[in-house]
Amino acid sequence: MNIRALSILLISILPAAAQNAGVQQAAESELPSLLSIYKDIHAHPELSGHEEKTAALVAKELRAAGCEVTENFGKYEQPNLKCYGVIGIMKNGAGPTVLVRTDMDALPVEEDTGLPYASKVTTKADDGREVHVMHACGHDAHMSAFIGTARALQRLKDQWSGTIMFVAQPAEEAVGGARALLKAGLYNRFGKPDFALGFHDKSDLQTGHIGVTEGYTYANVDSVNITVRGIGGHGAYPHRTKDPIVLSAEIINALQTIASRENNPLEPVVVTVGSIHGGTKHNIISDEVKMQLTVRTYKSEVRDRVLAAIDRITKGCATAAGIPPDRAPIVEVLKNEFTPATYNNPDLTKRLVAVWKKAIGSENVEMVPPTMGGEDFSEYSLPDHSIPAVDFHIGAVDPEKIAQFKKDGKELPSLHSSKFAPVPEPTIRVGIIGMTSAVLDLMKK
Ligand SMILES: [Zn+2]
Numbered sequence: 001m002n003i004r005a006l007s008i009l010l011i012s013i014l015p016a017a018a019q020n021a022g023v024q025q026a027a028e029s030e031l032p033s034l035l036s037i038y039k040d041i042h043a044h045p046e047l048s049g050h051e052e053k054t055a056a057l058v059a060k061e062l063r064a065a066g067c068e069v070t071e072n073f074g075k076y077e078q079p080n081l082k083c084y085g086v087i088g089i090m091k092n093g094a095g096p097t098v099l100v101r102t103d104m105d106a107l108p109v110e111e112d113t114g115l116p117y118a119s120k121v122t123t124k125a126d127d128g129r130e131v132h133v134m135h136a137c138g139h140d141a142h143m144s145a146f147i148g149t150a151r152a153l154q155r156l157k158d159q160w161s162g163t164i165m166f167v168a169q170p171a172e173e174a175v176g177g178a179r180a181l182l183k184a185g186l187y188n189r190f191g192k193p194d195f196a197l198g199f200h201d202k203s204d205l206q207t208g209h210i211g212v213t214e215g216y217t218y219a220n221v222d223s224v225n226i227t228v229r230g231i232g233g234h235g236a237y238p239h240r241t242k243d244p245i246v247l248s249a250e251i252i253n254a255l256q257t258i259a260s261r262e263n264n265p266l267e268p269v270v271v272t273v274g275s276i277h278g279g280t281k282h283n284i285i286s287d288e289v290k291m292q293l294t295v296r297t298y299k300s301e302v303r304d305r306v307l308a309a310i311d312r313i314t315k316g317c318a319t320a321a322g323i324p325p326d327r328a329p330i331v332e333v334l335k336n337e338f339t340p341a342t343y344n345n346p347d348l349t350k351r352l353v354a355v356w357k358k359a360i361g362s363e364n365v366e367m368v369p370p371t372m373g374g375e376d377f378s379e380y381s382l383p384d385h386s387i388p389a390v391d392f393h394i395g396a397v398d399p400e401k402i403a404q405f406k407k408d409g410k411e412l413p414s415l416h417s418s419k420f421a422p423v424p425e426p427t428i429r430v431g432i433i434g435m436t437s438a439v440l441d442l443m444k445k
């Protein structure tokens with residue numbers, strides 16, 4: 001019996017099995033061409049906010065897959081920065097609207113994978129430095145699976161109805177890409193979706209597997225700048241100064257008591273001082289110290305409390321050190337750099353887990369713990385989470401490699417590492433199957 005006859009038979013007796021067979025078949029037949037797209041994108045990465053050629057390629061492929069495509073969509077906070085968002089609308093009668101998202105940007109990392117298609121690209125970063133560029137976060141695999149999903153859903157149009165909104169987002173790494181699309185009226189222009197779906201490769205999940213977290217999966221990310229102001233002078237006469245370096249040391253330690261003493265231990269909080277700069281010379285007490293913090297939380301009430309505590313502790317330490325009120329520290333929460341926590345709608349997660357278990361087998365679907373990383377996919381579900389959304393993980397690493405690293409007691413190269421090298425074919429395959437089967441279930445006739 002040929003495959004066509006087999007699928008006709010399956011459609012008549014086993015609709016779910018036939019649907020799975022259709023998805024697998026579509027993925028399989030698209031893989032060779034997607035693999036060459038993958039290698040092309042991998043070898044030609046572009047930094048956040050500069051995804052011009054990548055976006056053009058994605059737009060061309062979405063058009064070829066039957067989407068109505070809008071290019072250069074989006075509006076950044078910085079008015080002179082062009083936004084390379086690509087929106088592909090695939091319409092198929094009445095029904096729900098489902099948003100499917102990929103990201104497009106690469107990172108300033110010098111690739112060290114030794115792969116034949118490794119990136120050799122260098123470019124000038126926004127700060128003027130010459131940097132190497134690499135798809136070290138696997139967004140190239142996301143785009144390939146995203147294009148594959150569009151092609152598969154075009155083929156399987158007899159199995160779904162409604163509107164699919166394919167969103168290829170720039171500037172995920174730099175934060176601001178998703179917001180730029182929403183700010184430009186993504187939902188006003190193309191309709192508010194009923195569901196939003198995204199995926200990300202995972203550097204410790206084996207190929208062929210899908211991983212997902214129910215509820216919070218990524219954290220609120222806040223960036224905070226602190227300027228500690230003192231009264232500078234000679235290093236030999238501290239009694240005539242107010243030393244901002246000693247004060248900063250106290251502030252840093254005191255900030256750690258937010259997580260350890262002020263917070264309910266069952267609510268995750270991270271306060272990291274990632275940068276501190278002050279002073280110029282051994283024997284000078286400086287006028288000020290500048291610090292940069294990253295702050296991670298899940299719930300918004302916890303976030304509000306932690307940010308307020310940072311302000312209170314910093315200013316309180318300064319008062320205790322005798323800093324006059326007019327030299328009080330300046331604590332600045334960078335509102336434009338905020339990324340909200342990603343919340344996987346529990347009902348939708350449960351529904352998709354059941355779909356994936358059928359599509360790839362129960363043993364290949366894993367519930368994975370949340371992390372304090374950040375991901376602006378969260379923006380698509382809106383601040384009130386009124387659009388049910390799920391961002392799931394796709395396996396990217398050879399299981400034998402995982403076993404070997406474990407045996408040797410070594411850490412696998414993480415996302416953003418110069419050595420991160422997903423195995424393209426199975427990563428893209430599980431991405432297509434995971435995303436296509438999820439969309440089909442949400443839009444089935
Ligand atoms: Zn990343």
Ligand SMILES: [Zn+2]
Nearest residue numbers: 137138139200
């Ligand atoms: Zn990423």
